[in-house]
Amino acid sequence: MFKKPLADLKTSAPIRSSDRRKLKQKVVDTYSLTAEVGELLVPDGLQSQKFSTHVNEHGIAYLSREGDPLWFTIGKASDELIPTVYTLWKHPNLLPFLSTPSAVIPKLINGADLMIPGVVQHTSPLSPNQLVSVTQYYPGMKVGAPIAVGKMAVSSEVLKESSGRWESGGEDLRGKAVFVLHTWKDWLWDMGPSKKMDLPEPRDLSANQAVNEDQVVEDDVEIASQDGTKKTNDETPPSATVEGKAEEAEQQEEETNKVNPEVTLTxxxxxxxxxxxxxxxxxxxxxxxxxxxxxxxxxxxxxxxxxxxxxxxxxxxxxxxxxxxxxxxxxxxxxxxxxxxxxxxxxxxxxxxxxxxxxxxxxxxxxxxxxxxxxxxxSVEEKREKAEERERKEKEQEEKKKSEIHAVELWKPHEKTIPFFVSAEKDTQELYTGAQIKQIFTTYVETKQLINARDQQYVNLADDNGLFEAVYIKGQETPEFMKREEALKRIRDNMQPWHEVKVEGSDAVRKKGAITPITIVVKVRQGRKAATLITGFETFQLDAEVLAEELRKICASSTTVNQLTGKPVAMQVMVQGKQIKKVVEFLISKGVSEKWIKAK
The missing domain is CATH 1.10.10 (Arc Repressor Mutant, subunit A)
Structure with a gap:
């Protein structure tokens, strides 16, 4: 559901204390928790943020004061609160769980649902549409940290039937076990500033988790030995008992590989x-x-x-x-x-x-x-070809990303904005991205209670000298109230612009000043001869002589390099003819984002 970036993410806003209390009580009642645990999972300072997924599903995310997503809903009319992985790490026993081999986890993170052959153990009873967490399988009485949350597609009875078939040497049942809604490292997880947290260690499987005893013993699946006797994991390495299941889960809809060799036909x-x-x-x-x-x-x-x-x-x-x-x-x-x-x-x-x-x-x-x-x-060959084509495109995309020139706008606290950053307890010598400035601003106005009571889109400037000074622009009136986006823009305008450019294979270069786009313009010379002029490419660590030589071949036209008048370190590449389209395509192929190319 969150395997791709959110299509429409609104600005977060703090929710009223009365609404937070209602949410907390709903969580306590739904999951049979104590008031203390409810306070931990629905903390003070909770914010709400509306979003739309890449498939246009509307929802609301509830964030901690720091910005970590804790709960979310999916569907305009839905009020079902679904815990995120952040919340499940705080309270791992909040939902019933299913365990799957480590080989399956990357597939879940990439957007796949959990298939029946991928389930190694699970709690009971489970019913279709029930919220569950998915954990990594560990041998013995251990259970991994939750890495996904979803809804059951089948009941625990169906899972038991599949396990029984596998143990007896037959084929597993096919189909999905869990419709995955959200995973560790997906785009919802990445919204949080705590996204770099390490995966918690596996915990002991406690008796109060209502785990069906037969399912716990699924970790100790009996395997038929060659002499016809049975032996358990006490005699067999734990990895051996899960090997067939992991293989099944990796292939999912592929035919089981627990089959006889190819048969000879008459x-x-x-x-x-x-x-x-x-x-x-x-x-x-x-x-x-x-x-x-x-x-x-x-x-x-x-x-x-x-x-x-x-x-x-x-x-x-x-x-x-x-x-x-x-x-x-x-x-x-x-x-x-x-x-x-x-x-x-x-x-x-x-x-x-x-x-x-x-x-x-x-x-x-x-x-x-x-x-x-x-x-x-x-159909098998077609599926294999599609997989190969998908893999080829992914590799091409990875190679393209490696060759990209990453240009990032940065800002440094300066003059009027320094008191604001001091009051926000931030380093005034640090360089900040636009997203970081927005987060600092949002946290600041919430902590200082500067949000206008009548309209939460506005902030009260007159109530805080640091913020008032940070948004002040000489010659312009500064009102008592201002829209958040306007206040944020003024803060950036009053900061010192910087930029950082990173080219693959070299260190990032930070320089004072805003990023100047590469300019491409066609000018008509004497005799109505047109020439294409390219300037501003030095910011992106492109050499004028190399640029001219490559454009000469691509455009099949003569090129020259000249120094710009009055700018000793700035050069200009001239290509004969109207070559804007070819020059733009060439710059993009070199890794320059179209955002930083200005063609006239």
Whole structure:
């Protein structure tokens, strides 16, 4: 849910004391807590912040005074308070838990739901739609810190049934166990200033957690030994008991790897598999083909539609797809197979120069209607190709990020703003980002109780000399009340601008002054000859000579480098012709953000 940045994050605002008390009482009643624990989980100074997720789901986050998200709701009409991982670390026993192997956790953080094969142990009873936490599995009577919160997709009885199948050597049940709502290190977690906290150590599994005894013993799954006896984790390394489950969870929707080796098929069995593939093709790809696509040569028909529809499993187990072909069947050839299918009324053939072509198909044949769909070789290959393509794009994105030139605006307390930062107990020699200044300002007006009682969008400037001085601008009237955003802007305007530029492979460079964008402008010279002029690239550690040489090749035009008049350290690169588009694309490829490119 929070795997991508929030689409619309509003300004946080403190909630009234009466509303906080109501929230605290609701938490106490919902989770059967004492008043003291309720005070810890719904502390004084609570703030609310409205947001929309990347899929346009509206919600409210409740933040601590410091800004850590503690609770959230999802849905405009929903008032269900869901604890964040920050809150679960304060009170780990707040929700029932399910444990999963460490290999699964990165998948959950990346936005996946927890699948049934990934559940190693869990508390009982659990019912669908119940809020639960997800923890990392540890052998013995230990349980890891919560790393996710979500809602049950199934009951604990379904999980027990899946575990029983696995222990007896069968396949786990498929499907989702938990719909994950929020995880450690997702975008909701990253909102908090405490996001760099280390993961807590695993804790002892206490008896008062209402853990079903059978499920605790799931950690000690009995494994059949070669001599037919049973042995438990007392005799086997704990990792061995979870290995199959971890493998299942990693692959999730993939076929279980606890299967027999690829089976050897007889010619008749190959024919049966090919017929199944043929019926699958008739019910899918061939059913949607227009009549204009016919006639189709037999070889093309076979390679394009029948072979990709071959199943990857039979009742005996997995099969080698390279072996399942007409020459290994009882038909011995594609032509014989198709003629047999034509006699059955599934297709219509025509002889052409000793070969056959398919002129029509009949997907409404009773044999097609009674065919049971299967997972095809094409679907597996398509999924693998998509995974490879996704991995390739992720690598490209990572490489692109590495080559990016990171330019950050910074501000330093200066003159009129120094008393404000002293009063806020902040270092006046430090450089601050815009987000940090906003956080300091928000905390300051809340702590000093400067929020206007009538309209929380406004702050009372007259009640605090430090803030009043920080927003004062000579020649402009400073009212008693001012909107937060306007006050924040004035504070930044009164601070000393700095910037930091970081290029991969070199140290970050901090300099006084605001960031000056790279300017690209086309000017017409004598004789109506146009030239593209580029200036301001020194800020981004780009060399003029290197820039000119690369642009000469890209634009296929002559380039020159000149010193700007009156600016001894500033250079200008000139490219013959109207080359704005190519120059912009080139600068972006070099890692310069489009934000810092000004083209005229």
């Amino acid at each position: 010619p008749d069995e190959v024919s049966t598999v090919l017929r199944s593939a043929f019926l699958q093709a008739l019910s899918t790809s061939l059913a949607s083909l227009p009549t204009s696509a016919y006639p189709i040569p037999a070889s093309l028909f076979w390679a394009t539609h029948v072979l990709p529809a071959r199943p990857i499993y039979t009742d005996q187990g997995p099969i080698d797809p390279t072996f399942v072909d007409a020459k290994h069947s009882s038909y011995k050839s594609v032509k014989a197979f198709l003629k047999s299918s034509a006699k059955e009324g599934l297709i219509k053939l025509k002889e052409v120069k000793g070969d056959v072509v398919v002129t029509a198909v009949y997907p409404k044949h009773p044999a097609v209607a009674s065919h049971r769909s299967h997972r095809t070789l094409h």
